[in-house]
Amino acid sequence: MIEAKGLTKQYGDFTAVDGIDFAIEPGEAFGFLGPNGAGKSTTMRMIAATSTRTSGELRVLGFDPESHGPEIRAQLGIVPQADQLDEELRVIDNLIVYGRYFGLPLPYVKRRAEELLEFAQLTEKRKARVDGLSGGMKRRLTIARGLINSPKAMLLDEPTTGLDPQARHVLWDRLFRLKEEGTTLVLTTHYMDEAEQLCDRLVVVDKGTIVAEGSPAALIRQYSTREVLEVRFGSSRNAEAATVIEGIGSRIEVLPDRVLVYDDDGEAAMSAVHERGLQPITSLVRRSSLEDVFLRLTGRSLIE
Amino acid sequence: MNEQLLEAPAPTVRGPLRGIYAGNTRSVVARGLQVIARNNWLIVVTGFFEPVFYLLSMGIGLGALIGTVEFYGAEVPYAAYIAPALMAVSAMNGAVYDSTMNVFFKMNYAKLYQQMLSTSLGPLDVALGEILLALFRGLLYASGFMLVTTLMGLNLSWTAILAIPAALVVAFGFASFGMAITSYMKTFQHLDYVYFVMMPMFLLSATFFPIEVYPQGLQWVIQAMPLWHGVDMIRQLTTGLIQPSILLHLLYFAVMIVVGLWFTTSRLRALFLR
Numbered sequence: 173m174i175e176a177k178g179l180t181k182q183y184g185d186f187t188a189v190d191g192i193d194f195a196i197e198p199g200e201a202f203g204f205l206g207p208n209g210a211g212k213s214t215t216m217r218m219i220a221a222t223s224t225r226t227s228g229e230l231r232v233l234g235f236d237p238e239s240h241g242p243e244i245r246a247q248l249g250i251v252p253q254a255d256q257l258d259e260e261l262r263v264i265d266n267l268i269v270y271g272r273y274f275g276l277p278l279p280y281v282k283r284r285a286e287e288l289l290e291f292a293q294l295t296e297k298r299k300a301r302v303d304g305l306s307g308g309m310k311r312r313l314t315i316a317r318g319l320i321n322s323p324k325a326m327l328l329d330e331p332t333t334g335l336d337p338q339a340r341h342v343l344w345d346r347l348f349r350l351k352e353e354g355t356t357l358v359l360t361t362h363y364m365d366e367a368e369q370l371c372d373r374l375v376v377v378d379k380g381t382i383v384a385e386g387s388p389a390a391l392i393r394q395y396s397t398r399e400v401l402e403v404r405f406g407s408s409r410n411a412e413a414a415t416v417i418e419g420i421g422s423r424i425e426v427l428p429d430r431v432l433v434y435d436d437d438g439e440a441a442m443s444a445v446h447e448r449g450l451q452p453i454t455s456l457v458r459r460s461s462l463e464d465v466f467l468r469l470t471g472r473s474l475i476e
Numbered sequence: 477m478n479e480q481l482l483e484a485p486a487p488t489v490r491g492p493l494r495g496i497y498a499g500n501t502r503s504v505v506a507r508g509l510q511v512i513a514r515n516n517w518l519i520v521v522t523g524f525f526e527p528v529f530y531l532l533s534m535g536i537g538l539g540a541l542i543g544t545v546e547f548y549g550a551e552v553p554y555a556a557y558i559a560p561a562l563m564a565v566s567a568m569n570g571a572v573y574d575s576t577m578n579v580f581f582k583m584n585y586a587k588l589y590q591q592m593l594s595t596s597l598g599p600l601d602v603a604l605g606e607i608l609l610a611l612f613r614g615l616l617y618a619s620g621f622m623l624v625t626t627l628m629g630l631n632l633s634w635t636a637i638l639a640i641p642a643a644l645v646v647a648f649g650f651a652s653f654g655m656a657i658t659s660y661m662k663t664f665q666h667l668d669y670v671y672f673v674m675m676p677m678f679l680l681s682a683t684f685f686p687i688e689v690y691p692q693g694l695q696w697v698i699q700a701m702p703l704w705h706g707v708d709m710i711r712q713l714t715t716g717l718i719q720p721s722i723l724l725h726l727l728y729f730a731v732m733i734v735v736g737l738w739f740t741t742s743r744l745r746a747l748f749l750r
Contacts, residue, residue, distance in 0.1 A: 222593060222749055241749065242498045246484040246596035256587040256594075260511045269510070272503040273595035274484035284481070321484035321595070 173198045173325060173356055174219055178228035181214050188214040190380035191228060198324075201347075201357040203374035205367045205462060207472070211380040212360035213253060216329050219358065220250050233324060246274060249318030249326040253333070255310040257302045263313060264289065264298045271320040284320060291346065292316035308339030312346065325356035332366060344369055364462035376466060383469045388462055395468045396460040397422055399438035403445060403452035404430045413450055420444045425467055434464070487596055496741060497600035504592065504605025509612070523570055523613070524620040527562040531624070534558055534684060545686065548717040552632070559630040560714040561683040563621050563639060564646055564706035568674070570617040571647035574610035575654030576670050580661055582606075589748055599744035603737060607651045614647025615640070625714070633716025642713055646706035649729040652736025659743040677703045682711075702732060 174196040181189040189211040196202045204212040217223035218230060221237035221244045230237055232244045258266050264285055271281030289295050292312040297305065305313065311331065318326060331347065332340040347370055351357055361367050367374050368388045376384040376391070384391055401421070405413040407429055414426045421435030435441035438457030445452065466472075487498035535555030544551040582588040592602050618640055625631055631639075654670070661667060681687075681703040687695050698704050709725035712718045 220594065222590075224749065239495055241495050242487040242489075242596040242598050245594065246486050250594040252590070252594065254587075256591045258507075258588065258591060259586060260515060261507075265510065269503070269507045270591070270595065272506060273500065273592055273597050275487075275498070275500045275503070275596065276482055276484055280482055322481040324483075 173233060174358065175231045176215075176228065177230075179215070179218065179225055179230055180227045181211070181218060181223065182226045187380055189218070192375075192377070192380070192382050194375055194382065194385070196325075196356065196358060198356055199354050200372045201351050201359070201370050203367045203371035204358075204360040204377055205362070205364065205371075205374050205466070206360075206377035207362055210377045212377060213329050215377075216327050216358070216360055220248060220327055221245055222250075246321065247324045249315075249321065249323035251311075251314050251318045251326065251328045251331060253329040255314045257310060257313060257317075259302045261302070262298075263294060263300050263302060263305070266302060266313060267317055267320055270317045274321040276321065281320065288316040288319055291319070291349075293342070306339070308335050308342060311335060311339070311343060315343075315346065319350075323355070325358055326350065328357065328359040330360055330362070332361075332363065340366075364466070367462050374462075376462075376469060378466075378470045378472075384465065391462065391465045392460045394465075396464040397434040398436040398460060399441075400458055400460050400464060401433040401435060401438045401441045401445070402430050402456045402458065403433065403442075403450075404454045405450070405452055413452075416448050416450055417445060420448075423468075432464070432467075434460070484596055487598070489598075493598075493600065496598040496745060498596050498598045499601070500597055501601045501604045501608065504597070504602055505608050505612075508605065508609040512609075512612075523566070523573065523617055526569070527566040527617070527621050528624055530562050531555065531559055531628075535630075547686070547711065547715060548719060550715070550717055552715055553630075555628070556630040556632055556715065557711070558684055559625045559628075560639060560711040561681075561707045563618055563625070563643055563714075564703060564710045565678055565683060566617040566621055567614045567643035567647040568650050568678075568703055568706065570614040571610045571649075571651035572654050572670065572674060574613050575607065575651045576658045576661075576667055578610075579606060579655050579658045580664070580667060583659065583747075589744065593744075593748045599749065600737075600741045603652075603655060603740040603744055606655060607648065607737070607740070610651035610654070611644055611647050614651070615644055618643035618647070631714050633714070635716050635718060636714040639710045639713045642706075642710050645726065645729045645733075646702075646710070649702055649706075649732035649736065652733050652740060656736060656739035656743050659740070659747055677701050682707050702728065705729065 177193050178191045179189060180191050204215060206212055214223060218225050218237065219232055221241035224238060233247050235244050237244055258269065261269055267285035267288055268281050271284065289298060292315065294309060294313060297309065332343055347357065359370065371388060373387050375382045410431050411426055414424060414431050417424055417431060417433060421433040421441045423434040425432040433441045442455060442457060489497050489499050535558050539554035542554040544553055545557045547557060589602055622640055680698055681701060687698050705725040705728045709722055712722050
């Protein structure tokens, strides 16, 4: 459905996307996981044919974005990072007017707009002004708007960034529904929980390149242990304690505020730490997440 | 959501415009009209009064002292001499305000063009649509002004009715250029450059007196400016003193429109589809 080979984007001397390869299949939820500035949004814009590539190959829905921008965008739903809603129009008119940009017939667009309002749980805000909506509502309206042309694929750039936890869960629920209905989802995120929740398959991107690819579970299996022990000794003593912990588990990682011990059995690692005479201030055993995968691959945290 | 869903039709434009034009300019115009109808009707009204006040003060007030002015061999009452010029100016102002101030806001703050270009619309659809809206405003100003001058008996020939389409041509020329120039502006202060050019053009382009009072060199400069062509064209129509040169004026604006459209489209492409 979307295929890239050696896709590259340079702005002057700066290489935002550096020769990446990926292939997105119809009906799957595909994620680009990486920190800010990794080149995720640039990649999304190239897929949406709103940015031209510097080199490499890109096919979107069978077209070359270079020459067939309008044809490609006719079949995509684009949800940009910052909600770009038309603040001079009311909520319902945002949907109707946007549908008209696609050349869809007005009676159809009107009917469809009402359905999408319901889907976005905004029916009560039908006639409201856009600038009075909460962040979560604006994002849901943006997603509803992106659905007005019944797209073959939705491009979601950081869909839940800046939303409170409750609003995020509402949004995830809506996205799940889309997935169940068979819509292809392409999303970028720097939240590992979001990637784990929504993505069938993802690529981990860092500094414009892809460092790993697979399903969330497979990535965790490949690059991390089943469980992780997190111990805190106070910021000044973490490094010192780490030298004592060395040897427990398959790998340890020292962060400024805590030490991570990777072991398939977290409880056993904890007992081993105690046996060596260490008394952590707090300790926690948890399952490995994509955050650990990222840390392993790049040596850095996702959110800095 | 179980109803039958329609996919967006694929744009069918072929040839050199493929990729930049989807043939759906009307949706951009419709959006603009909806917003004007709801929010912006007041600025449309205020823009109408400006030339009327000029006409009342200079035409009636100053006109009493001046009497008549010669135009292509005929003596024309002063108010009837400046009225067509003010009409050209109001067409210019309507088009320029819309394609600078409004476009600047939509481009930089409302991010409207990013939204439009996330759909199957191409940059030429957006450019044409926005320019047509500026034209619409020019049409409102020009028609309102025409009504006033007709009531005041300042239109000396039936050909004056053609001044309305002529004013549209003037507005089209300015609007198609204005939007391209606006695309280079980074702050609201930059808009002052536009008014810095428009003010002298307004005062010197044979608006209030014939340009023959200037030395030959300066006359050439003025004749190179678009407003002079607009003023002379509309004045020929409202006075009925139509000269062959009217074709030259039309040609001037035809070139301005085509170049301006091309310029604006390529700027939109450079800004939003890079």
